[in-house]
Amino acid sequence: METKAARRAGWSTIVAVLMGLVPGVAAARPNLVLIVSDDHGREALGCYGNPAVKTPHLDALAADGTRFTQAFCTTASCSPSRSVLLSGQHNHRNGMYGLQHDDHHFQSFAGVRGLPVRLAAAGYRTARIGKFHVAPEAAYAFQTVLSAGAANDPATIGRSPVEMAEQARAVIEAKDERPFFLYFASDDPHRANAVLPDGKPTFDTWPQPNRFGNRPEGYPGIDPQRFRPEDVRVPAWLPDTPACRAELAEYYQAIARLDQGIGRLIALLKAAGKYESTLIVYLSDNGAAFPGAKTTLYEPGIRLPLLVRAPGRTRPGAVQEAMVTWADITPTLLDVAGVPAAAGECDGRSFRAGLDGAALPGWDEVYASHTLHEVTMYYPMRAVRTRRHKLIVNLAHELTYPSALDLIKSPTWISATEQGNGMLGRRPVGLFLHRPKLELYDLEEDPDEVRNLAEEPARQTLKAELLAKVKAFQAATKDPWVRKWTYE
Amino acid sequence: METKAARRAGWSTIVAVLMGLVPGVAAARPNLVLIVSDDHGREALGCYGNPAVKTPHLDALAADGTRFTQAFCTTASCSPSRSVLLSGQHNHRNGMYGLQHDDHHFQSFAGVRGLPVRLAAAGYRTARIGKFHVAPEAAYAFQTVLSAGAANDPATIGRSPVEMAEQARAVIEAKDERPFFLYFASDDPHRANAVLPDGKPTFDTWPQPNRFGNRPEGYPGIDPQRFRPEDVRVPAWLPDTPACRAELAEYYQAIARLDQGIGRLIALLKAAGKYESTLIVYLSDNGAAFPGAKTTLYEPGIRLPLLVRAPGRTRPGAVQEAMVTWADITPTLLDVAGVPAAAGECDGRSFRAGLDGAALPGWDEVYASHTLHEVTMYYPMRAVRTRRHKLIVNLAHELTYPSALDLIKSPTWISATEQGNGMLGRRPVGLFLHRPKLELYDLEEDPDEVRNLAEEPARQTLKAELLAKVKAFQAATKDPWVRKWTYE
Numbered sequence: 001m002e003t004k005a006a007r008r009a010g011w012s013t014i015v016a017v018l019m020g021l022v023p024g025v026a027a028a029r030p031n032l033v034l035i036v037s038d039d040h041g042r043e044a045l046g047c048y049g050n051p052a053v054k055t056p057h058l059d060a061l062a063a064d065g066t067r068f069t070q071a072f073c074t075t076a077s078c079s080p081s082r083s084v085l086l087s088g089q090h091n092h093r094n095g096m097y098g099l100q101h102d103d104h105h106f107q108s109f110a111g112v113r114g115l116p117v118r119l120a121a122a123g124y125r126t127a128r129i130g131k132f133h134v135a136p137e138a139a140y141a142f143q144t145v146l147s148a149g150a151a152n153d154p155a156t157i158g159r160s161p162v163e164m165a166e167q168a169r170a171v172i173e174a175k176d177e178r179p180f181f182l183y184f185a186s187d188d189p190h191r192a193n194a195v196l197p198d199g200k201p202t203f204d205t206w207p208q209p210n211r212f213g214n215r216p217e218g219y220p221g222i223d224p225q226r227f228r229p230e231d232v233r234v235p236a237w238l239p240d241t242p243a244c245r246a247e248l249a250e251y252y253q254a255i256a257r258l259d260q261g262i263g264r265l266i267a268l269l270k271a272a273g274k275y276e277s278t279l280i281v282y283l284s285d286n287g288a289a290f291p292g293a294k295t296t297l298y299e300p301g302i303r304l305p306l307l308v309r310a311p312g313r314t315r316p317g318a319v320q321e322a323m324v325t326w327a328d329i330t331p332t333l334l335d336v337a338g339v340p341a342a343a344g345e346c347d348g349r350s351f352r353a354g355l356d357g358a359a360l361p362g363w364d365e366v367y368a369s370h371t372l373h374e375v376t377m378y379y380p381m382r383a384v385r386t387r388r389h390k391l392i393v394n395l396a397h398e399l400t401y402p403s404a405l406d407l408i409k410s411p412t413w414i415s416a417t418e419q420g421n422g423m424l425g426r427r428p429v430g431l432f433l434h435r436p437k438l439e440l441y442d443l444e445e446d447p448d449e450v451r452n453l454a455e456e457p458a459r460q461t462l463k464a465e466l467l468a469k470v471k472a473f474q475a476a477t478k479d480p481w482v483r484k485w486t487y488e
Numbered sequence: 489m490e491t492k493a494a495r496r497a498g499w500s501t502i503v504a505v506l507m508g509l510v511p512g513v514a515a516a517r518p519n520l521v522l523i524v525s526d527d528h529g530r531e532a533l534g535c536y537g538n539p540a541v542k543t544p545h546l547d548a549l550a551a552d553g554t555r556f557t558q559a560f561c562t563t564a565s566c567s568p569s570r571s572v573l574l575s576g577q578h579n580h581r582n583g584m585y586g587l588q589h590d591d592h593h594f595q596s597f598a599g600v601r602g603l604p605v606r607l608a609a610a611g612y613r614t615a616r617i618g619k620f621h622v623a624p625e626a627a628y629a630f631q632t633v634l635s636a637g638a639a640n641d642p643a644t645i646g647r648s649p650v651e652m653a654e655q656a657r658a659v660i661e662a663k664d665e666r667p668f669f670l671y672f673a674s675d676d677p678h679r680a681n682a683v684l685p686d687g688k689p690t691f692d693t694w695p696q697p698n699r700f701g702n703r704p705e706g707y708p709g710i711d712p713q714r715f716r717p718e719d720v721r722v723p724a725w726l727p728d729t730p731a732c733r734a735e736l737a738e739y740y741q742a743i744a745r746l747d748q749g750i751g752r753l754i755a756l757l758k759a760a761g762k763y764e765s766t767l768i769v770y771l772s773d774n775g776a777a778f779p780g781a782k783t784t785l786y787e788p789g790i791r792l793p794l795l796v797r798a799p800g801r802t803r804p805g806a807v808q809e810a811m812v813t814w815a816d817i818t819p820t821l822l823d824v825a826g827v828p829a830a831a832g833e834c835d836g837r838s839f840r841a842g843l844d845g846a847a848l849p850g851w852d853e854v855y856a857s858h859t860l861h862e863v864t865m866y867y868p869m870r871a872v873r874t875r876r877h878k879l880i881v882n883l884a885h886e887l888t889y890p891s892a893l894d895l896i897k898s899p900t901w902i903s904a905t906e907q908g909n910g911m912l913g914r915r916p917v918g919l920f921l922h923r924p925k926l927e928l929y930d931l932e933e934d935p936d937e938v939r940n941l942a943e944e945p946a947r948q949t950l951k952a953e954l955l956a957k958v959k960a961f962q963a964a965t966k967d968p969w970v971r972k973w974t975y976e
Contacts, residue, residue: 487891
């Protein structure tokens with residue numbers, strides 16, 4: 001028999017559902033803020049275990065939301081990764097095989113309907129600020145471009161995140177019933193184009209470290225955080241040299257700047273009373289701009305920070321261990337927004353059910369696909385990453401592994417190759433540059449990914465299983481490179 | 489003292505100049521007809537020495553105009569070669585690094601102003617019919633598209649050249665003062681996509697030859713010419729197998745069809761009284777669709793037919809031995825049209841002064857640049873070809889030489905590899921697939937390009953000279969791949 005109390009509880013539940021306060025159920029059509037940093041590695045956040053770096057606002061976001069520990073990009077290259085983020089399709093499927101700018105000139109297919117386009121069609125107001133670096137415009141169109149500019153151009157706003165946040169006020173505070181989607185993309189902490197006296201850009205700073213956008217005059221609203229080389233944490237995959245430490249110190253300063261800008265953005269959301277009705281996502285497009293990370297499919301390149309603060313979250317500080325990739329971001333945000341994507345349109349899937357930290361069974365492996373970075377850097381790789389293992393297939397392994405201009409001129413690289421002992425962290429430079437077709441790693445026994453088990457008799461069954469998975473992935477995602485198995 | 493006769497002769501000369509009848513001076517602003525065939529090799533025309541093939545109309549054009557004996561494409565790949573033809577820029581400069589269609593998805597830079605755009609700006613009326621296969625539309629825009637369709641789509645008009653000529657009537661016969669530029673691009677004699685019963689296309693025709701567009705019902709206005717395998721001429725670079733002969737027979741039939749269509753086009757020009765005021769150019773985008781030609785930088789791939797009939801020509805049947813490339817076509821046609829190109833805008837230059845067969849000093853070497861064909865076929869090559877020698881630099885030589893789908897499934901290829909003696913003509917298949925970084929050939933002693941002299945002590949000076957030329961060419965044409973010399 002239903003008591004009056006039970007009836008009231010029943011109604012409360014209904015109201016709570018409607019108000020989005022029941023655990024796991026987000027408010028219908030929340031605002032969406034997707035913060036994408038540029039080359040921010042997972043090894044450089046406080047909440048991911050680095051005691052030296054200063055990221056108080058990101059740490060606070062993690063403490064108030066959910067921190068994903070097994071989040072991966074699918075390709076550690078800027079434009080390709082961003083195309084995956086904004087389409088839910090692997091870049092070998094959406095057409096952005098390599099970088100978008102200048103003579104690299106890659107772009108997604110005209111028929112791609114990216115996240116902002118779909119959200120606008122569903123009644124969201126959409127705005128972007130900062131780095132874009134994808135094309136064509138129509139596939140990834142935002143209604144409002146708050147401030148744009150060429151990728152990593154020192155004259156653009158991407159290095160000035162507090163200013164970026166202030167410009168985003170217009171979107172946050174607008175008197176508009178419609179929910180908003182804000183895409184907030186910093187240039188930090190990417191390496192900076194140094195500018196020579198004659199105005200030409202260069203990455204040739206040896207022996208001085210790249211400045212990562214740091215400059216004597218600072219940036220509006222930023223309290224510069226400087227780091228001493230002796231205080232940085234040199235990850236195992238980098239050479240512990242003075243040049244590397246000096247560069248990490250600059251990198252940390254850029255991260256601290258970024259963090260302050262994000263802090264301002266979050267403060268503005270709170271001040272506008274929108275924090276509780278906004279899904280905030282923080283992630284990086286790919287790993288740090290240091291050799292052995294960005295442009296590789298090694299852990300430092302692909303395993304990345306992902307922090308989410310969802311409306312109605314009930315478990316602040318939750319840790320999510322489901323394995324997700326950037327191909328899942330568009331499906332997830334569309335799901336949160338209540339916008340159905342057609343079956344098969346995305347390669348990724350929604351992890352909305354896990355935003356609050358709830359365990360997600362069946363999310364135990366991810367796939368990566370990289371083809372080019374710069375147009376001259378053809379090095380297609382396909383990989384499967386399970387909880388314990390990684391198999392990388394290097395489809396053009398005969399080639400010397402090509403290095404991006406900013407990395408090959410970095411003092412860190414020079415200190416390891418010309419000046420050093422021939423080791424890049426725990427990997428010989430020679431093996432970094434000349435790789436076999438298959439790389440098989442046991443990440444539990446060998447987290448540094450330096451002991452290739454591909455030829456071990458005891459691992460042949462495992463290798464065959466993983467290889468079959470990679471091929472199936474290629475077929476399922478319409479990978480043009482799947483034909484290499486038949487014809488070469 | 490000037491006699492009355494001399495004065496009259498003087499006036500006649502002036503009038504003749506104005507009328508364009510003085511040798512070497514083309515009529516001001518003639519009509520321009522650029523006929524581009526698809527994969528028509530130089531070894532398959534009567535006027536280039538093949539007694540078995542039937543090309544009476546092309547032969548007549550050569551007999552009435554100028555036949556170029558040292559004409560070359562710069563890259564033996566469809567879209568890239570067409571982008572060079574229509575821009576005057578090497579494809580590594582204009583952005584069309586590989587094929588345009590489907591998932592290959594390459595396109596020129598937005599700022600490219602192709603030949604039809606410039607001619608339209610100068611007051612020409614421009615029209616195209618048949619194969620296009622370049623992008624973006626705006627860079628290569630024609631005012632009128634008589635009939636279009638996807639490259640090599642059986643449903644399009646590209647296989648029906650008499651119909652194409654009939655559609656071009658509208659342009660030829662129009663009552664319009666302005667001169668016209670007609671771009672007439674056949675799909676012949678490209679291999680055909682066979683269509684399976686389920687409607688899917690395939691190149692898997694073994695053991696039957698590819699039909700090269702030939703079909704039982706024929707084409708409007710075409711008198712089908714069939715050839716017996718025993719009557720074809722197997723060039724030295726192909727395997728003399730039944731499968732190859734059968735394919736050559738089909739290829740010849742497609743060429744005969746193409747020739748009849750061109751015959752119709754020329755007849756229409758004559759009937760309209762426009763033949764004498766039209767510059768007619770016939771060429772092929774690249775060499776024959778047989779292994780060892782198309783997509784390589786060997787002679788069968790790059791040395792091509794070029795026939796020109798210029799208004800006011802005084803030496804019918806002239807032979808021009810200047811070394812020219814498809815990068816010179818746009819500058820030449822612009823020159824003929826009296827449209828100046830800005831300095832440095834094109835990589836090629838005008839050979840207008842040689843259209844009538846006059847010797848051109850200083851035209852004694854050409855350059856080739858190939859990067860991709862299909863998007864999975866990354867194999868960048870740069871070459872210099874002098875009167876006697878060729879140096880090819882294979883920038884990714886470690887890779888297995890990739891083969892286009894239509895070639896690798898061709899019965900000709902299968903007959904050489906699986907069925908044959910491991911030779912592709914005079915070249916071992918193994919050396920075709922696995923190449924050294926440098927290939928140096930003496931074309932006088934070794935026209936088959938099978939004796940690589942790159943390591944010969946006696947040729948090191950020559951090699952160094954040619955290599956220096958290639959690097960200078962790369963720098964001068966803003967080749968992104970020039971950085972490979974420094975970084976790998």
